[in-house]
Amino acid sequence: MQRASAQDVLAIRGGRPIRPTFLPFHRPSIDESDERGLTETLRSGWLTTGAKTKAFEKTLAAYVGAAHCIGLNSCTAALHLALDAVGVSAGDEVITTPMTFAATANVICHRGARPVFVDVEADTQNIDATLIEAAITPRTRAILPVDFAGQPADMDAVNAIAAKHGLPVIEDAAHSIGAEYKGVRVGSIADLTAFSFYATKNITSGEGGALTTNNDDWAERIQMMSLHGISRDAWKRYTDAGYRHWDIIYPGYKYNMFDLQASLLLTQFKRIEMFWARRRSITARLSAGLAEVPEIATLAERPFVTHAYHLFPIVIETEQLRADRDTIMSALQAENIGIGVHYRAVHLHPYYRSLGFERGMFPRAEHYSDRTLSLPFFPGMSDADVDDVVAGVKKVIAYYRR
Numbered sequence: 587m588q589r590a591s592a593q594d595v596l597a598i599r600g601g602r603p604i605r606p607t608f609l610p611f612h613r614p615s616i617d618e619s620d621e622r623g624l625t626e627t628l629r630s631g632w633l634t635t636g637a638k639t640k641a642f643e644k645t646l647a648a649y650v651g652a653a654h655c656i657g658l659n660s661c662t663a664a665l666h667l668a669l670d671a672v673g674v675s676a677g678d679e680v681i682t683t684p685m686t687f688a689a690t691a692n693v694i695c696h697r698g699a700r701p702v703f704v705d706v707e708a709d710t711q712n713i714d715a716t717l718i719e720a721a722i723t724p725r726t727r728a729i730l731p732v733d734f735a736g737q738p739a740d741m742d743a744v745n746a747i748a749a750k751h752g753l754p755v756i757e758d759a760a761h762s763i764g765a766e767y768k769g770v771r772v773g774s775i776a777d778l779t780a781f782s783f784y785a786t787k788n789i790t791s792g793e794g795g796a797l798t799t800n801n802d803d804w805a806e807r808i809q810m811m812s813l814h815g816i817s818r819d820a821w822k823r824y825t826d827a828g829y830r831h832w833d834i835i836y837p838g839y840k841y842n843m844f845d846l847q848a849s850l851l852l853t854q855f856k857r858i859e860m861f862w863a864r865r866r867s868i869t870a871r872l873s874a875g876l877a878e879v880p881e882i883a884t885l886a887e888r889p890f891v892t893h894a895y896h897l898f899p900i901v902i903e904t905e906q907l908r909a910d911r912d913t914i915m916s917a918l919q920a921e922n923i924g925i926g927v928h929y930r931a932v933h934l935h936p937y938y939r940s941l942g943f944e945r946g947m948f949p950r951a952e953h954y955s956d957r958t959l960s961l962p963f964f965p966g967m968s969d970a971d972v973d974d975v976v977a978g979v980k981k982v983i984a985y986y987r988r
């Protein structure tokens with residue numbers, strides 16, 4: 587490991603990068619069991635929704651302790667169908683957080699409804715439950731918290747407010763598969779929980795998603811709406827059970843998970859605890875390495891959660907530096923350290939500004955939005971990679987220190 591000091595010339599200014607090869611922000615963990623499973627599925631003669639999808643749904647439902655799991659082609663689809671199932675429609679309002687990915691807010695708009703943002707807790711970037719009640723109006727139809735970076739939102743508080751007002755809670759658990767809140771696993775805490783298996787998520791099929799719920803009626807509706815709104819189990823229509831006519835009950839969507847996705851998820855799922863353990867140890871090593879950098883803060887971890895450790899975001903207190911976040915980001919990239927941004931607050935994007943949102947409305951999310959970047963973080967990183975990240979951050983921060 588190179589010793590970083592203020593004298594080191596930044597790579598962005600012609601110096602030698604902290605490492606010779608580029609460390610990506612994320613690299614999925616794919617092994618031979620994934621390849622064997624995929625090959626088996628490819629050779630089975632059944633590629634679309636079938637036995638593997640059903641097996642994965644059963645596996646995930648059992649893992650999270652939910653009565654139902656519906657495999658889908660994305661978390662975006664899952665969130666969209668969850669809003670449909672609870673009856674969110676034109677003119678309604680859904681309460682959510684501005685510190686999330688585009689999908690969370692966009693799906694509310696897909697229903698013709700209006701997102702009502704509530705500011706976040708400064709130290710976790712999860713929705714501040716103490717601000718939710720003031721945002722409830724007669725048009726509110728659902729509450730949509732996000733488990734930011736893998737840490738469950740304050741679900742007891744969210745659920746209590748929802749129960750008081752008779753509102754369903756839809757949890758965006760794209761970051762938090764495997765996480766627990768007060769001993770209860772994410773997937774059976776909210777009324778509906780949406781998971782993502784996008785390429786960067788904790789287990790992945792490249793693209794993919796799922797919904798879990800204990801509500802039989804919603805599960806049935808979601809199953810139907812995920813495949814054209816045609817009658818139940820329509821995916822069986824070409825099996826040896828004999829051809830069966832199907833009926834269109836509603837104009838549904840094309841959101842079903844298919845067996846190649848499910849195959850990858852089944853083999854990935856077998857390593858979920860191993861991935862988690864590695865994510866936790868990388869988190870500890872990064873946190874220890876960066877603890878001595880006063881200009882950098884990390885998010886708090888609540889004592890009553892089991893964190894899913896999806897991301898390692900940092901907050902750069904740029905007031906103490908001669909550079910803004912984007913400059914730091916470019917400098918790190920030049921040092922061969924890949925980075926991501928999770929996220930620039932949703933309400934500051936052009937479309938949401940066009941709905942009337944503006945800077946100043948959600949100061950904690952905005953402070954974070956302007957200063958955050960996410961460091962490389964995936965189970966396949968070596969300890970030497972982690973040390974390079976720490977050294978790279980120290981080198982860049984030292985250079986721009988006032």
Ligand SMILES: *Cc1c(COP(=O)(O)O)cnc(C)c1O
Pocket residue numbers: 659660661662663686687689690732758760761781782783784793794795
């Ligand atoms: C990734 C992500 C989504 C969308 O997931 P897809 O599976 O890509 O549709 C939704 N919400 C959050 C918070 C995410 O990070």
